[in-house]
Amino acid sequence: MRQRLYLFDTTLRDGAQMNGVDFTVQDKLKIAALLDDLGIDYVEGGYPGANPTDTELFAHDRKLGATFTAFGMTRRPGRSASNDPGLVQLLDAKADAVCFVAKASDYQVRVALETTLEENLASIRDSVRAAKARGREVLVDCEHFFDGYKANPDYAMSCAQTAVDEGARWVVLCDTNGGTLPHEVEAIVGAVTARIPGERVGIHAHNDTEQAVANSLAAVRAGARQIQGTLNGLGERCGNANLVSIIPTLKLKPEFAERFDIGVTDAKLKSLAHASRILDEMLNRAPDRHAPYVGESAFATKAGIHASAIAKDPATYEHVAPEAVGNRRKLLVSDQSGRSNVLSELDRIGLAVDKDDPRVGRLLEAVKLREARGYAYEAADASFELLARRTLGRVPNYFDVTRFDVNVEQRNNAKGERVTVTMAVVKVKVGDEELISAAEGNGPVNALDLALRKDLGKYQRFIAGLKLTDYRVRILDGGTEAVTRVLIESEDETGERWITVGVSENIIDASFQALMDSIVYKLVKSGAPA
Ligand SMILES: [Zn+2]
Numbered sequence: 001m002r003q004r005l006y007l008f009d010t011t012l013r014d015g016a017q018m019n020g021v022d023f024t025v026q027d028k029l030k031i032a033a034l035l036d037d038l039g040i041d042y043v044e045g046g047y048p049g050a051n052p053t054d055t056e057l058f059a060h061d062r063k064l065g066a067t068f069t070a071f072g073m074t075r076r077p078g079r080s081a082s083n084d085p086g087l088v089q090l091l092d093a094k095a096d097a098v099c100f101v102a103k104a105s106d107y108q109v110r111v112a113l114e115t116t117l118e119e120n121l122a123s124i125r126d127s128v129r130a131a132k133a134r135g136r137e138v139l140v141d142c143e144h145f146f147d148g149y150k151a152n153p154d155y156a157m158s159c160a161q162t163a164v165d166e167g168a169r170w171v172v173l174c175d176t177n178g179g180t181l182p183h184e185v186e187a188i189v190g191a192v193t194a195r196i197p198g199e200r201v202g203i204h205a206h207n208d209t210e211q212a213v214a215n216s217l218a219a220v221r222a223g224a225r226q227i228q229g230t231l232n233g234l235g236e237r238c239g240n241a242n243l244v245s246i247i248p249t250l251k252l253k254p255e256f257a258e259r260f261d262i263g264v265t266d267a268k269l270k271s272l273a274h275a276s277r278i279l280d281e282m283l284n285r286a287p288d289r290h291a292p293y294v295g296e297s298a299f300a301t302k303a304g305i306h307a308s309a310i311a312k313d314p315a316t317y318e319h320v321a322p323e324a325v326g327n328r329r330k331l332l333v334s335d336q337s338g339r340s341n342v343l344s345e346l347d348r349i350g351l352a353v354d355k356d357d358p359r360v361g362r363l364l365e366a367v368k369l370r371e372a373r374g375y376a377y378e379a380a381d382a383s384f385e386l387l388a389r390r391t392l393g394r395v396p397n398y399f400d401v402t403r404f405d406v407n408v409e410q411r412n413n414a415k416g417e418r419v420t421v422t423m424a425v426v427k428v429k430v431g432d433e434e435l436i437s438a439a440e441g442n443g444p445v446n447a448l449d450l451a452l453r454k455d456l457g458k459y460q461r462f463i464a465g466l467k468l469t470d471y472r473v474r475i476l477d478g479g480t481e482a483v484t485r486v487l488i489e490s491e492d493e494t495g496e497r498w499i500t501v502g503v504s505e506n507i508i509d510a511s512f513q514a515l516m517d518s519i520v521y522k523l524v525k526s527g528a529p530a
Pocket residue numbers: 014176204206240
C-alpha cells in the first residue's frame with residue numbers, strides 16, 4: 001500500500017539563518033506562494049515575536065493551501081505557559097500550525113538551558129497543551145536529538161514521547177549540528193519508530209558532512225514520514241537538507257516513487273528548476289551550475305563519445321530525463337566534441353541542416369580553431385549560435401562600427417580632487433546613415449557599451465530593453481603571449497539571458513567583440529529586418 005510522505009519547508013526560517021540572506025515580508029510572501037504552488041505541505045514562515053519582519057508576516061492574511069507554520073520556543077523554564085510573553089506572542093500569531101523547538105539532549109538541557117531534565121519535559125508538555133488548546137496543529141522539533149540519543153537514549157526518547165503523548169501531530173528529530181552519518185540516522189530513527197508510529201516522526205537534517213539529503217532519505221527508510229528542508233539547501237553554516245534534490249529523488253527513484261505519494265505532482269515537478277532559479281534571483285546569487293537535477297550543467301555532456309551515445313539514446317548517460325524536473329539536455333560544443341555535438345546543438349537552436357552538409361564540418365573546424373585561441377563556446381552559447389548562423393550564411397549585416405575611440409584620463413577636477421574620467425566615441429554606419437555617439441562611463445568598457453547602444457538608428461527599438469548583467473575577464477596564457485578573454489552576460493526585457501565571448505591581446509578589443517555579439521544576437525532573436 002502506498003503511503004503519504006509530507007514535505008516541510010523551512011527556507012523562510014532556518015534558510016533565513018544563512019549568511020547574506022535577508023528576506024523582506026514581500027520576499028517571504030512570494031516564496032511562500034512559490035512553495036505552495038509546488039505542492040509543499042508545510043511552509044514555516046518564521047519566528048513571530050523574534051523580529052519585526054516575522055511579526056508583520058504573521059499579521060498578514062495569506063491564501064495558501066499549505067499549512068503555514070509559526071516557529072518558536074517552548075515555555076521558558078520556571079514560568080507558566082500563560083506567563084511567558086514569547087509563547088503568548090507565538091500562540092497569537094495567525095498560523096495554521098505551531099512548531100516548537102525543544103532540547104532533546106540531557107547535556108544541552110543542563111549546559112545550554114541550565115535547568116533540570118524534568119523541567120524541560122514539563123515545558124514540552126505545557127507548551128504542546130497550550131497550542132492544542134488554541135486549536136493549532138503542533139509540531140515539536142527535538143533539537144540535538146541524534147547527539148542526545150547517542151549520549152542518553154532514554155532521555156532523548158522521553159522528550160519525543162512526551163510531545164506525542166500530549167498530542168503533538170509530529171515529533172521532528174533534528175540533527176542540529178549536522179554531524180550524524182546516514183547509517184546512524186537509519187539506526188536511531190528505526191529505534192524511535194519502533195516505539196512512536198513513523199506517521200508522526202519527521203527528520204530535520206543539516207548538511208555539515210554534506211549528507212543532509214542522504215540522512216533525510218535514510219530516515220524515511222527507517223520509517224519517518226515527514227522531511228524538513230529548504231529550497232537550494234539554504235541554511236546556517238553548510239545549509240539544510242536540499243528539497244530541490246530530495247523532491248525529484250522521491251518522485252523519480254523507484255525505491256521511493258513506488259512506495260510513497262508526496263504533494264508535488266508530476267506536472268509541478270517540471271517547474272522545480274524554475275523555482276530553484278527564482279530563489280537565486282531573489283537572493284541575487286548566481287545559480288549553482290552543478291546543482292543536481294536543476295543545475296545548468298546537470299545534464300551537460302562534453303566528451304564526444306558520450307555525446308554521440310546520448311544522441312542515439314539519452315538513457316545511455318543520464319540517470320533521469322532532464323525534462324522531468326524542467327531542465328534540459330546540453331551537449332557542449334568544445335574541442336573534444338565531434339560532429340554529433342554540433343548537429344545536436346544546431347538542432348536545439350532550431351537551425352536544421354542535413355547531417356552531411358559540408359558546412360557542418362566547416363563550423364566544427366571554426367569552433368576548434370577559435371577555442372584554441374581562447375574562445376569559450378561552452379559558456380558563450382549566444383556567440384556559438386552567431387558563429388553557427390554566420391557559417392550557414394544566415395546573419396544579416398545590420399550595421400558596421402566604422403571606428404571607435406576610448407579615452408581614459410586622470411586629472412584634478414575643479415575642486416582639486418583626483419578623478420578618472422572615461423569617454424567613448426563610436427561611429428556607426430546603419431545602411432546609408434552615419435551615426436556618431438559619445439558616452440561617459442565608470443570605466444572604458446562601460447563607456448564603450450553605453451556609446452555603442454546609444455543610437456543604432458532604425459535598430460534602436462530592438463535593443464532598448466537590453467542590459468549587461470555580468471562581465472568576467474580572464475587572462476589566458478596563450479603560449480608566447482597572454483590573451484584576454486571577456487565573457488559578457490546580457491538580459492533583455494523578457495528576462496532571457498545569454499552569454500557572449502571576445503578574445504584579444506587587448507581587453508577593450510575583447511570586450512568590443514563580446515558587446516557586438518550581444519547586440520547582434522539580440523537583433524537576430526528579435527527578428528530585426530536586414
Ligand atoms: Zn535547523
